[in-house]
Amino acid sequence: MAGTTRRTTRSPAASPGGWPRWQGFLGGMRQRPLLSLLVVMGSAAVTISAVLFIVWPESRGWYHWWHAQAALEASQFETARTHLQECLKSWPRSGEVHFQLARAARRDSDFAAARLHLAQAKRHNWSEAAIDLEHQLIQAQTGAVRTVEQALKLHVERGHEDSFIILEALTLGFLNNNYLSDAYVSALYWQKIFPRRWEPHLIMGMIFERRHRAALAIDEYRRALELKPDQPQARLQLANILLVYAKQYPEAQAEFEAYIRYHPEDPAGHIGLARCQRALRKYDAATSTVERVLKDHPDHPEAQQLRGLLAWDVEDLPTAEKWLQKAIKSLPDDLALNHTLALVLQELGRPDEAEPYLRRRLEIEKDTRRLMEIQSQLYDLELKKGDTLVASAGQRMRTLAMRREAAAISSRLGDETGAATWALSALQQAPDDPETRRLVAELQEKSKQRAATATSKYYTPGPPRGLGEPFRPNASGN
Numbered sequence: 001m002a003g004t005t006r007r008t009t010r011s012p013a014a015s016p017g018g019w020p021r022w023q024g025f026l027g028g029m030r031q032r033p034l035l036s037l038l039v040v041m042g043s044a045a046v047t048i049s050a051v052l053f054i055v056w057p058e059s060r061g062w063y064h065w066w067h068a069q070a071a072l073e074a075s076q077f078e079t080a081r082t083h084l085q086e087c088l089k090s091w092p093r094s095g096e097v098h099f100q101l102a103r104a105a106r107r108d109s110d111f112a113a114a115r116l117h118l119a120q121a122k123r124h125n126w127s128e129a130a131i132d133l134e135h136q137l138i139q140a141q142t143g144a145v146r147t148v149e150q151a152l153k154l155h156v157e158r159g160h161e162d163s164f165i166i167l168e169a170l171t172l173g174f175l176n177n178n179y180l181s182d183a184y185v186s187a188l189y190w191q192k193i194f195p196r197r198w199e200p201h202l203i204m205g206m207i208f209e210r211r212h213r214a215a216l217a218i219d220e221y222r223r224a225l226e227l228k229p230d231q232p233q234a235r236l237q238l239a240n241i242l243l244v245y246a247k248q249y250p251e252a253q254a255e256f257e258a259y260i261r262y263h264p265e266d267p268a269g270h271i272g273l274a275r276c277q278r279a280l281r282k283y284d285a286a287t288s289t290v291e292r293v294l295k296d297h298p299d300h301p302e303a304q305q306l307r308g309l310l311a312w313d314v315e316d317l318p319t320a321e322k323w324l325q326k327a328i329k330s331l332p333d334d335l336a337l338n339h340t341l342a343l344v345l346q347e348l349g350r351p352d353e354a355e356p357y358l359r360r361r362l363e364i365e366k367d368t369r370r371l372m373e374i375q376s377q378l379y380d381l382e383l384k385k386g387d388t389l390v391a392s393a394g395q396r397m398r399t400l401a402m403r404r405e406a407a408a409i410s411s412r413l414g415d416e417t418g419a420a421t422w423a424l425s426a427l428q429q430a431p432d433d434p435e436t437r438r439l440v441a442e443l444q445e446k447s448k449q450r451a452a453t454a455t456s457k458y459y460t461p462g463p464p465r466g467l468g469e470p471f472r473p474n475a476s477g478n
Contacts, residue, residue, distance in 0.1 A: 143424035301329075400430050
């Protein structure tokens with residue numbers, strides 16, 4: 001009609017948000033099932049990717065954090081460090097993760113890594129008091145235990161939440177510096193405060209072993225295993241002392257076999273087992289065991305030595321000489337190795353070649369006896385007079401001279417770690433003494449030269465042993 005405005009209406013299907021339009025779309029999709037499936041799968045993939053992008057790093061971080069805490073509780077420091085490194089991928093700016101990594105590294109005797117992560121923890125605003133305490137614990141374990149002793153003891157007396165690891169570091173610091181009476185008192189107090197923990201018993205066993213009190217050491221290692229039956233270091237320590245000192249060969253063999261069941265990759269267990277078999281005169285079994293080690297570790301000096309000893313046992317002199325000559329390149333200061341090689345060369349009609357090894361054997365025997373005397377005398381002096389740092393001037397000079405002598409003897413015996421700990425303990429006692437400082441410098445240079453010329457990858461001069469580093473006597477223990 002003229003003059004009338006024509007109204008136009010839009011159909012529902014044309015509406016941008018209208019439901020009928022979606023009905024048409026869905027209807028079309030139902031007619032194309034393959035396309036529908038692809039659309040649904042694509043949408044799900046986008047959704048899942050978005051969720052994983054946001055949530056996965058966080059969940060992955062928590063997963064490794066929980067496992068790291070469990071490993072730390074079990075004193076499995078290497079495992080804990082692996083998980084904490086994974087945590088850093090999720091939380092790279094976490095002061096707490098860096099701090100826990102520093103603590104795990106220190107307890108694993110990796111002091112350089114500990115200091116590095118403490119610096120990162122400070123950078124990311126972690127507690128200054130906690131960081132300062134960790135630096136004190138590093139000092140305790142690296143030769144400066146006397147400088148932090150009183151401060152750490154005060155923390156424990158006041159019931160610090162970290163009293164367990166403070167006592168751990170103190171006891172190890174005393175032990176590694178050969179303050180055996182202090183180590184004993186510290187370990188005893190540690191046991192008293194934490195009666196259900198295995199670690200104080202393990203360290204107490206080491207203290208008794210250093211004092212040559214085999215029966216008491218065996219009791220402590222067994223107590224540690226009662227509290228934690230799957231603890232590998234206590235098992236290996238117990239097996240070694242049963243073999244070397246107690247001469248209880250069947251019992252030692254059972255302990256080595258138990259260790260091997262859970263740690264078949266560690267040559268120390270197999271070498272210990274072979275030594276037990278040799279002591280029980282099971283020469284074929286011992287040879288088979290040690291040859292399996294040599295197959296995987298052909299330049300292992302203790303395995304080479306044991307193979308030579310087994311050949312000597314059955315009077316196979318050429319084979320004995322072959323293996324003993326290989327071993328002595330890495331173990332030139334081993335008493336039994338020098339003695340046996342000299343005997344083999346004499347039997348082969350070469351007395352001139354045997355003479356240097358016989359002479360070296362006598363020197364080693366004399367040095368070993370003197371070192372044991374020094375350990376015993378120092379222990380008795382500390383028990384009678386108390387702290388050598390506040391004793392009479394005459395006693396201080398006497399103990400200082402004995403510690404320097406022990407460092408020199410340990411160095412002659414090829415024990416660079418032992419030499420370093422004796423020398424550092426002397427340096428703590430007299431930091432300005434020129435003779436002590438000169439000895440420390442000489443030992444440091446000798447250690448560098450020895451490491452540079454070592455013929456075996458199994459020679460590893462390093463810091464004092466920590467909780468995760470078992471004592472492993474060489475194959476001459478029989």
